[in-house]
Amino acid sequence: xxxxxxxxxxxxxxxxxxxxxxxxxxxxxxxxxxxxxxxxxxxxxxxxxxxxxxxxxxxxxxxxxxxxxxxxxxxxxxxxxxxxxxxxxxxxxxxxxxxxxxxxxxxxxxxxxxxxxxxxxxxxxxxxxxxxxxxxxxxxxxxxxxxxxxxxxxxxxxxxxxxxxxxxxxxxxxxxxxxxxxxxxxxxxxxxxxxxxxxxxxxxxxxxxxxxxxxxxxxxxxxxxxxxxxxxxxxxxxxxxxxxxxxxxxxxxxxxxxxxxxxxxxxxxxxxxxxxxxxxxxxxxxxxxxxxxxxxxxxxxxxxxxxxxxxxxxxxxxxxxxxxxxxxxxxxxxxxxxxxxxxxxxxxxxxxxxxxxxxxxxxxxxxxxxxxxxxxxxxxxxxxxxxxxxxxxxxxxxxxxxxxxxxxxxxxxxxxxxxxxxxxxxxxxxxxxxxxxxxxxxxxxxxxxxxxxxxxxxxxxxxxxxxxxxxxxxxxxxxxxxxxxxxxxxxxxxxxxxxxxxxxxxxxxxxxxxxxxxxxxxxxxxxxxxxxxxxxxxxxxxxxxxxxxxxxxxxxxxxxxxxxxxxxxxxxxxxxxxxxxxxxxxxxxxxxxxxxxxxxxxxxxxxxxxxxxxxxxxxxxxxxxxxxxxxxxxxxxxxxxxxxxxxxxxxxxxxxxxxxxxxxxxxxxxxxxxxxxxxxxxxxxxxxxxxxxxxxxxxxxxxxxxxxxxxxxxxxxxxxxxxxxxxxxxxxxxxxxxxxxxxxxxxxxxxxxxxxxxxxxxxxxxxxxxxxxxxxxxxxxxxxxxxxxxxxxxxxxxxxxxxxxxxxxxxxxxxxxxxxxxxxxxxxxxxxxxxxxxxxxxxxxxxxxxxxx
Numbered sequence: 001x002x003x004x005x006x007x008x009x010x011x012x013x014x015x016x017x018x019x020x021x022x023x024x025x026x027x028x029x030x031x032x033x034x035x036x037x038x039x040x041x042x043x044x045x046x047x048x049x050x051x052x053x054x055x056x057x058x059x060x061x062x063x064x065x066x067x068x069x070x071x072x073x074x075x076x077x078x079x080x081x082x083x084x085x086x087x088x089x090x091x092x093x094x095x096x097x098x099x100x101x102x103x104x105x106x107x108x109x110x111x112x113x114x115x116x117x118x119x120x121x122x123x124x125x126x127x128x129x130x131x132x133x134x135x136x137x138x139x140x141x142x143x144x145x146x147x148x149x150x151x152x153x154x155x156x157x158x159x160x161x162x163x164x165x166x167x168x169x170x171x172x173x174x175x176x177x178x179x180x181x182x183x184x185x186x187x188x189x190x191x192x193x194x195x196x197x198x199x200x201x202x203x204x205x206x207x208x209x210x211x212x213x214x215x216x217x218x219x220x221x222x223x224x225x226x227x228x229x230x231x232x233x234x235x236x237x238x239x240x241x242x243x244x245x246x247x248x249x250x251x252x253x254x255x256x257x258x259x260x261x262x263x264x265x266x267x268x269x270x271x272x273x274x275x276x277x278x279x280x281x282x283x284x285x286x287x288x289x290x291x292x293x294x295x296x297x298x299x300x301x302x303x304x305x306x307x308x309x310x311x312x313x314x315x316x317x318x319x320x321x322x323x324x325x326x327x328x329x330x331x332x333x334x335x336x337x338x339x340x341x342x343x344x345x346x347x348x349x350x351x352x353x354x355x356x357x358x359x360x361x362x363x364x365x366x367x368x369x370x371x372x373x374x375x376x377x378x379x380x381x382x383x384x385x386x387x388x389x390x391x392x393x394x395x396x397x398x399x400x401x402x403x404x405x406x407x408x409x410x411x412x413x414x415x416x417x418x419x420x421x422x423x424x425x426x427x428x429x430x431x432x433x434x435x436x437x438x439x440x441x442x443x444x445x446x447x448x449x450x451x452x453x454x455x456x457x458x459x460x461x462x463x464x465x466x467x468x469x470x471x472x473x474x475x476x477x478x479x480x481x482x483x484x485x486x487x488x489x490x491x492x493x494x495x496x497x498x499x500x501x502x503x504x505x506x507x508x509x510x511x512x513x514x515x516x517x518x519x520x521x522x523x524x525x526x527x528x529x530x531x532x533x534x535x536x537x538x539x540x541x542x543x544x545x546x547x548x549x550x551x552x553x554x555x556x557x558x559x560x561x562x563x564x565x566x567x568x569x570x571x572x573x574x575x576x577x578x579x580x581x582x583x584x585x586x587x588x589x590x591x592x593x594x595x596x597x598x599x600x601x602x603x604x605x606x607x608x609x610x611x612x613x614x615x616x617x618x619x620x621x622x623x624x625x626x627x628x629x630x631x632x633x634x635x636x637x638x639x640x641x642x643x644x645x646x647x648x649x650x651x652x653x654x655x656x657x658x659x660x661x662x663x664x665x666x667x668x669x670x671x672x673x674x675x676x677x678x679x680x681x682x683x684x685x686x687x688x689x690x691x692x693x694x695x696x697x698x699x700x701x702x703x704x705x706x707x708x709x710x711x712x713x714x715x716x717x718x719x720x721x722x723x724x725x726x727x728x729x730x731x732x733x734x735x736x737x738x739x740x741x742x743x744x745x746x747x748x749x750x751x752x753x754x755x756x757x758x759x760x761x762x763x764x765x766x767x768x769x770x771x772x773x774x775x776x777x778x779x780x781x782x783x784x785x786x787x788x789x790x791x792x793x794x795x796x797x798x799x800x801x802x803x804x805x806x807x808x809x810x811x812x813x814x815x816x817x818x819x820x821x822x823x824x825x826x827x828x829x830x831x832x833x834x835x836x837x838x839x840x841x842x843x844x845x846x847x848x849x850x851x852x853x
Contacts (some may be wrong), residue, residue, distance in 0.1 A: 034083035045417035058419040107407025114414035116342030128199035144209040150217035224285035228303035235285030320455030368393040405441030746782040
């Protein structure tokens with residue numbers, strides 16, 4: 001009966017980054033290449049201690065580069081390996097911990113970095129008699145898991161960067177199929193080692209990982225690629241030979257699996273069972289790698305080579321016989337061994353054409369690696385969240401997960417102490433300093449739960465010959481003992497009958513036991529059949545439930561993927577909204593600050609306005625007091641002058657009375673002065689009658705009929721006008737007085753008059769009467785055409801009195817002419833005729849402000 005599959009409890013999901021606080025820096029080591037005998041005196045690098053090297057600038061270097069600092073510089077590393085360091089010492093310190101982690105299910109990345117010709121390939125691959133890190137890693141792996149390897153093709157790789165487990169029958173069929181196809185001359189385990197690399201893999205030191213899980217089986221897969229001109233090529237891909245037209249190798253693409261790990265899609269993975277077989281695969285790919293002869297190195301690598309060792313681990317079932325057929329229990333760990341191409345300067349390598357293009361791509365990829373390290377360090381040191389440009393280069397994109405915390409990262413900086421490489425080595429040291437400050441998260445241990453340790457060797461003795469002997473001995477002890485069978489006398493007739501009787505009893509007992517055993521066996525068989533049927537039913541039921549659960553889980557996975565995509569989209573939108581919100585918040589703060597500034601400026605303006613208003617009120621009060629005093633002074637002066645004039649007139653009247661009362665025979669002729677005065681009075685009377693406004697007459701005098709009698713007027717007097725209390729006032733009969741003209745009032749009248757007041761240049765109020773005719777328009781409205789302006793102006797007697805011309809005769813008594821006296825005492829009105837400059841085009845203006853004296 002086929003062995004049943006052992007069930008294990010479900011493992012709790014281990015989230016990435018759960019041990020985010022457990023970080024360790026990238027381990028950076030330095031190895032100094034030994035110099036040849038002629039160049040030993042030209043060394044520019046000195047090993048000071050196990051962790052420090054010192055650079056000595058060559059003579060004339062700083063003068064050539066126009067710098068004044070010629071001091072030595074020191075650089076520290078995790079470990080410095082001098083020129084005499086052996087390959088085994090380097091392996092024990094750098095690579096051995098990575099292999100140990102690989103056996104225990106953790107990933108690792110080891111790469112060599114340096115200028116061209118610094119010994120990177122020698123460190124990684126080695127030379128005859130001095131195997132490098134790669135063959136020593138393979139040797140240690142197979143020394144550790146060799147006895148526990150699964151049969152070939154039990155593990156089968158797929159195109160999703162994962163592994164599948166095949167049963168023994170499927171693995172056997174595939175082995176037979178592959179052997180029939182390949183038809184090798186000798187079995188793979190008995191193949192002779194290629195003499196080209198036999199000395200490289202011949203490692204004398206035995207190295208093995210302790211505490212290997214013996215209850216699991218292992219499978220080792222290797223792959224080999226190169227990154228050439230930023231394209232990935234599979235060095236193990238078998239291209240069919242075409243003698244007519246050879247096809248160039250096709251580049252590979254990078255993909256991301258469901259666990260967000262980056263892998264090379266379509267890359268060849270070869271399962272190997274020994275160190276010799278693994279290194280043979282590597283050597284086959286090494287022959288396809290692009291190597292060229294340059295001015296600095298006869299075998300210069302023109303591409304980055306990446307050798308991947310993938311270790312697959314699966315536990316045994318509960319019986320310890322077969323591999324547990326559960327894909328979730330498979331543990332895959334990888335170790336990448338990377339030999340980077342050396343950085344170089346074209347002016348030194350004298351590269352041209354393809355070599356120049358190759359050098360440019362090599363330098364560009366190394367520069368992008370340095371940029372990624374610098375941004376990672378900046379994000380970790382300063383808490384920033386800058387995007388790391390992994391995708392700018394295939395090299396950094398492939399190892400993105402390792403820099404984000406998928407395993408340990410180790411770098412060996414190879415330097416050539418020749419003075420000609422001094423400047424290039426300085427750049428390498430600066431990159432090493434940056435890399436040492438980058439920290440990566442430690443990988444989380446993966447444990448298999450629910451299985452008992454020691455399953456492989458626990459049931460080896462079950463069902464063997466020792467067990468059968470034990471069962472036989474127990475069965476014989478249940479029979480009665482045999483009587484004494486020794487016959488000493490020929491006439492003994494009792495011994496044989498007792499023996500026969502005893503044997504018959506034993507036979508009868510044996511038959512009874514057989515019948516009992518048969519009955520119990522039948523009963524047990526029936527119970528076993530019932531149990532098997534019950535188990536089968538339970539298995540079927542469990543299988544149905546399992547299928548339903550798997551369908552539900554697959555549906556949930558699809559839903560989870562959809563929700564994850566939606567979540568990513570929403571996170572992107574939220575990020576955009578947060579950026580937009582921050583921009584708006586900055587704008588709001590700027591606008592708020594600007595508003596506060598405007599408010600402060602407005603408050604300053606208001607306070608300034610209040611201050612100016614207070615100042616103006618003080619000035620107005622001061623000016624009012626000043627003018628009041630001036631007016632009082634002028635009134636007093638005017639009264640005094642009028643009293644003087646009245647006294648003079650009284651004196652004249654007295655003289656006139658004396659003349660009149662004197663007896664005379666004939667009437668004397670009137671003096672010419674009195675005659676001139678009378679003529680002046682008549683002239684002033686005529687002038688005031690012709691220049692006065694409509695019906696503007698002195699109080700107490702009979703008013704003459706206005707020229708506009710018989711016509712209706714609209715008397716427009718704005719509410720802001722001031723009553724001037726003058727003797728002569730404009731009087732318009734049959735007038736409609738309004739403060740604001742309306743269409744109804746204009747429809748009832750034929751004339752229009754606007755009373756407008758303004759301050760004259762001397763500070764007195766000047767009243768203007770603007771007259772016009774009212775016409776009806778075609779639309780049914782009214783229009784006003786201005787025809788003239790009359791001005792009524794008041795003057796103080798002493799402020800603007802007219803002076804007599806120099807040619808006028810001076811009065812003997814010092815009096816002015818009567819016309820001047822009348823013009824000074826009376827107000828004057830001037831009528832503006834139609835067609836003048838202030839005629840129909842005149843516009844009504846607001847009262848201007850009074851000028852400051």
